[in-house]
Structure formats: structure tokens, C-alpha cells
Amino acid sequence: MGQDVFEITVNCIKLVLIFLMMVQAVPILVWVERRGSAFIQNRFGPNRVGPLGLLQLLADAVKFLTKEDFAPDKAIRPLFYAAPIFALIPATLAFAAIPMSVPLEIGGYVFKIQGYDMNVGIVFILGVSSLAAYTILMAGWGSASKFSLLGALRASAQVISYELALGLSIVGIILLFGTFNLTEMINAQQGTLSFKAFGHTVTSAYIPNWGIFYQPLAAIIFFAATFAESNRLPFDLAVGEAEIVAGFHTEYGGFKMLMFFIGEYGHMMLGSALMIIFFFGDYGIPWVTVEDVRQWAAGLSESATTISVITTLVHFLSFMIKFVFFLWVFIWVRWTLPRFRYDQLMDLGWKTMLPWALGNTILTALVIYLIS
Numbered sequence: 001m002g003q004d005v006f007e008i009t010v011n012c013i014k015l016v017l018i019f020l021m022m023v024q025a026v027p028i029l030v031w032v033e034r035r036g037s038a039f040i041q042n043r044f045g046p047n048r049v050g051p052l053g054l055l056q057l058l059a060d061a062v063k064f065l066t067k068e069d070f071a072p073d074k075a076i077r078p079l080f081y082a083a084p085i086f087a088l089i090p091a092t093l094a095f096a097a098i099p100m101s102v103p104l105e106i107g108g109y110v111f112k113i114q115g116y117d118m119n120v121g122i123v124f125i126l127g128v129s130s131l132a133a134y135t136i137l138m139a140g141w142g143s144a145s146k147f148s149l150l151g152a153l154r155a156s157a158q159v160i161s162y163e164l165a166l167g168l169s170i171v172g173i174i175l176l177f178g179t180f181n182l183t184e185m186i187n188a189q190q191g192t193l194s195f196k197a198f199g200h201t202v203t204s205a206y207i208p209n210w211g212i213f214y215q216p217l218a219a220i221i222f223f224a225a226t227f228a229e230s231n232r233l234p235f236d237l238a239v240g241e242a243e244i245v246a247g248f249h250t251e252y253g254g255f256k257m258l259m260f261f262i263g264e265y266g267h268m269m270l271g272s273a274l275m276i277i278f279f280f281g282d283y284g285i286p287w288v289t290v291e292d293v294r295q296w297a298a299g300l301s302e303s304a305t306t307i308s309v310i311t312t313l314v315h316f317l318s319f320m321i322k323f324v325f326f327l328w329v330f331i332w333v334r335w336t337l338p339r340f341r342y343d344q345l346m347d348l349g350w351k352t353m354l355p356w357a358l359g360n361t362i363l364t365a366l367v368i369y370l371i372s
Contacts, residue, residue, distance in 0.1 A: 014115045018096050019088075026265045027057040029327065036328070037335040067254030072144055075251065079142025083135055084252065084259035090132045091266030094125045098273045099183050101283050101316035102290055105308040113312065121182040122174065126167060129229070129270060132263070133159040136231075136248050139260075143251040151247025154237045154342065158228055161349035162235075166225035168357035169218040172364035173211050173278050182277055189281040190289045197371040208286040212279040215364070219279040221357050226271030228349070231264060233334040237342055272326035276319070283319035290315070 031046065031054065038045025046053025071080055096115025104111040118124055133156050140152020174180065177188040193207040195214075212219045228235040239247040249260060276282050285293065290311065297310035340348070 010111070011116055015092075015096050018115050019092050022092060022095060022266050022269060023262060025269065026262050027061065029265050029268075029331075030060070030261075031057055032328070033331045033334075036331050040332070040335045061258075064254055064258040069254055069256075070251075072251050074144040076142040076144065079138045080251075081142075081256075083139035083142055084256040084263075086135045086138065087132070087260050087263035088266070090128050090130075090135070091263055091270050094128045095266065095270050095273065097121045097125055097182065098270075098277065099186060099282060100319050101312045104312045106305055113316065117183060118181070120180045122170065122180045122185075125270075125274065126163075129267065130159065130163060132229075132267060135263070139248040139252070143248070145251050147250045148248045151239060151250070155231065155248065158231075158235065158237060158345065158349075161346060162225045162228035162353070165221055165349060165353035165357045166229060168354070168361050169221040169225065170278055171361045172215045172218050175361075175364055175368055176211070176214055182282075186277060186282040186284060187290075190284050192287055205287075208281065208284075210279060210281045210284075210286075215279070215360070217356065217360050219275075221353050221360070222278065223271075223275055224353065226275065227330070227333065228345075230267035230271055230330075232268060232330060234337040234340050235345060236339060237345055268327065268330050269323075272323055272330065275326050276322040280322055282322075283315040285315070285318050 034056075035045045035053070046056040049055040049059050071077060097118065099112070099114045099117070101113040104113065136155040137152045140148045140150075140155075143149070173185070177185045179185055179188070189209050189211060191209050193202075193204040193209050193213060195202055207213055227233075231239065239249060249257065252260060273282075284290075293314055294307060294311050297307045297314075300310065301307055
């Protein structure tokens with residue numbers, strides 16, 4: 001009983017820490033996006049408040065927190081006020097299931113570097129993250145504005161269109177590694193490329209055993225679909241400021257608008273984390289297994305705790321390098337590609353990505369059946 005209470009307490013603390021980490025990462029990402037977009041467009045970006053404009057983050061926070069709390073007269077207030085709160089929940093709950101490093105062993109207790117581990121982690125993340133569409137619908141309907149409602153309708157249609165392709169794109173990975181457990185999937189991608197075909201083991205000492213080398217088409221489809229799921233350019237038709245003012249954001253300002261921002265960047269972080277889990281080995285190091293790192297750490301210290309700490313930190317660094325790279329790709333694409341028209345958005349989802357994702361799934365199943 002005492003052990004269960006202790007584990008529940010530790011998991012709750014980890015959930016709070018993950019939420020705080022995501023909230024603290026948002027202003028940093030905003031600063032990186034502003035400076036990055038300025039670099040892409042050959043301008044300066046934030047450079048007035050503090051060195052390199054770093055204190056602009058604080059100025060923006062003060063601005064959001066001190067603005068008037070406004071609600072339209074005809075707004076459905078329960079929905080209008082609940083939507084920003086629920087905008088934070090899906091990405092936070094889903095990200096808590098992401099493994100960020102190998103477990104840390106201290107004093108005989110194993111601390112997992114994730115909020116919670118479950119055998120159906122993939123199903124849980126896809127299910128929870130899809131709830132974000134309901135948040136947008138709540139905001140659009142509750143605002144009692146035609147622009148907000150149009151943005152919400154666009155978002156719901158977009159999510160339905162691209163969730164099918166996104167879900168099918170990872171079925172091939174699940175078939176290959178034979179698990180819904182994220183940790184088991186990461187462990188299956190360690191070391192160098194190795195698989196069995198027609199009773200023989202095929203290996204390569206030069207290629208990492210990552211999902212992208214088995215499923216390159218699925219990786220492209222999945223990454224494109226994550227842009228649509230997170231409402232980022234070139235798929236931000238739900239906001240579409242050139243057509244519908246600010247979409248479902250139109251009637252929001254101040255702290256409520258800030259919560260929507262945190263939710264959007266949270267989905268961006270979640271998409272980046274899932275991309276590296278399915279296709280880039282998550283915290284795994286190319287060509288190296290966890291045991292190789294542990295043996296290297298054993299050469300630096302004889303203490304079991306120190307060896308575990310070094311191994312955990314090295315793999316966490318590997319996770320962060322990949323994670324930050326894909327976050328930058330999200331920012332880079334936003335400031336490089338133009339927004340799609342709505343008919344192009346639907347055509348891409350239903351006529352291109354969905355058939356290719358379905359074909360990839362069928363082909364993967366046939367190949368696995370034939371060579372096994």
C-alpha cells in the first residue's frame with residue numbers, strides 16, 4: 001500500500017513538472033520563432049528589450065496578464081471560458097507519456113523519465129491528442145461569432161481529414177516492431193539495422209536501426225499530418241487571418257489567448273516527440289545501444305548510481321538534440337511555405353495522403369507476411 005502511494009505521488013510530481021516544462025518552453029520557442037523568422041526574412045527581429053530581445057518574453061507575459069478580460073455579450077459563457085482551459089489538457093496529458101531517457105536507478109528505486117508508462121501508449125496519445133478538436137469547437141461555438149464558428153468548422157474538418165492519414169501512417173511501424181508500448185518500440189530501434197527475411201538475418205553496420213529506414217513514406221506522411229493536427233502553417237486554415245480575422249481566436253485576448261498559444265506549441269512539441277519516437281529512435285544514439293553507453297559510463301565511475309545518472313543524462317541529451325531539431329523544422333516550414341487554399345487542404349488530405357498511407361499499410365503487411 002505504501003509503495004503504491006509513493007509511486008502515485010511520484011507520478012503526480014512528474015506530471016506537474018512536465019506541465020511546467022512545457023509552459024516554460026513556450027516563451028523560449030516564441031523567441032526562437034521570432035528570431036528565426038527574422039533571419040529567414042533578412043531582418044532583425046526582437047532586439048530592443050534586453051540582450052538579443054530576450055526580455056521581450058517578459059514584456060509579452062506582462063502584456064497578456066494585464067489585458068482586460070473581455071467576453072462578447074452573446075457568448076455562451078461556460079463554453080467560452082472553458083475552451084482555453086481545455087486547450088492545455090490534451091497536449092500535456094499526451095506528452096506525459098513520452099519517454100525522454102532511460103530509467104534512472106537511485107538507491108534501488110527506478111525513476112522512469114516520463115509521466116507514466118503504459119502498454120498502449122500509442123493508442124492513449126492518439127486518443128488524447130485528438131480531443132484538441134473539441135476545444136476548438138467549444139471556442140468557436142461559445143464565442144457567438146461567425147468568424148470563430150467558421151474557424152472551428154474548418155478545424156474540425158481538417159482534424160478528421162488528417163487524423164486518418166496520421167493514424168494509418170504509423171500502422172506500418174506498429175506492424176514492424178509488434179508493440180503499442182513506446183518504450184519497447186524505442187528499444188527495438190537500438191543499434192544498427194537488423195531484420196530477418198526468408199530465414200536469414202540482414203544487417204548493416206552503417207545504418208541505424210531506426211523506423212525511417214523501414215518506413216520512409218510513412219515518416220513523410222506522419223510529419224505532414226502533424227502540421228495539420230497542430231494548426232501550423234501551411235495548414236492553419238482554422239485561424240486564416242487573411243480571410244476570417246483570427247478564426248476561433250477572434251474573440252479571445254489576454255490570459256485566455258495565452259492558454260491557446262501554450263496549447264498550440266504543446267501540440268508542436270508533441271508532434272516533434274512522436275516523430276523521433278516512431279522514426280528516429282527517440283533517446284537512442286545512432287549505432288549505439290543503451291548497454292554500450294552503460295559500459296562507457298562504467299569506465300568513468302564504479303558507483304552504480306553515478307553510472308545510471310551518466311547513462312540517463314547522455315540519452316536525455318540525445319532526445320533533446322532530436323527534439324529541438326524537429327521543433328526548428330516546424331518553425332522553418334511555417335516561415336517558408338505559403339498557406340494552402342481550403343480546397344487544396346482537403347484534396348491533399350483525402351486524395352493524396354490517405355490513399356498513400358493506406359497503400360503503405362497494406363504493402364507493409366504483405367511484405368512482413370511474405371518474408372516472415
